[in-house]
Amino acid sequence: MKPIDCSIQREVDVYVAMSHARELATAVGFSAVDRTRIEIVILELTRNLLVHAGGGTLTLTRMSDPVSGPGLTVTAVDTGPGIADIELALQDGYSTAHTLGAGLPGVRRLMDEFSIESTVGVGTCVRATKWLSTPRRRSVYGR
Ligand SMILES: Nc1ncnc2c1ncn2[C@@H]1O[C@H](COP(=O)(O)OP(=O)(O)O)[C@@H](O)[C@H]1O
Ligand SMILES: [Mg+2]
Numbered sequence: 001m002k003p004i005d006c007s008i009q010r011e012v013d014v015y016v017a018m019s020h021a022r023e024l025a026t027a028v029g030f031s032a033v034d035r036t037r038i039e040i041v042i043l044e045l046t047r048n049l050l051v052h053a054g055g056g057t058l059t060l061t062r063m064s065d066p067v068s069g070p071g072l073t074v075t076a077v078d079t080g081p082g083i084a085d086i087e088l089a090l091q092d093g094y095s096t097a098h099t100l101g102a103g104l105p106g107v108r109r110l111m112d113e114f115s116i117e118s119t120v121g122v123g124t125c126v127r128a129t130k131w132l133s134t135p136r137r138r139s140v141y142g143r
Pocket of ligand 1: 105
């Protein structure tokens with residue numbers, strides 16, 4: 001199945017992305033709890049696109065991995081200011097916008113795989129994957 005690209009330029013775009021994500025998460029077979037986790041991830045990443053990067057693109061990809069099985073990858077890409085210190089941005093409570101600073105660390109905890117690539121002045125790519133069943137889930141995520 002082709003990835004779904006959602007342009008996130010305004011608040012209303014978040015709801016379109018959310019409805020695609022719900023549909024895809026249901027199709028993959030995620031539980032209600034996991035669907036809610038994925039919804040929170042969509043909210044946080046789209047918020048970051050709007051607040052920190054002036055918009056971007058959220059891509060939803062249905063995964064089918066020979067080892068990990070079915071899953072869903074959420075990718076948020078922007079050409080905003082970038083993140084100078086990624087380790088710092090991943091700390092609970094760190095925010096340059098005087099908000100909660102719980103977005104990125106929260107996304108990392110809610111999903112099974114997480115990565116950020118960012119270059120100052122060029123942009124940011126955040127990618128997070130949840131697998132339907134996660135026998136090899138990393139224990140550092142505390143679940
Ligand atoms: N897409 C982005 N582009 C640039 N900076 C970002 C982006 N996403 C997050 N950041 C930086 O990482 C910090 C932490 O993000 P987050 O954990 O979501 O907290 P918050 O959004 O409440 O500030 C932000 O304050 C911002 O400095
Ligand atoms: Mg945020």
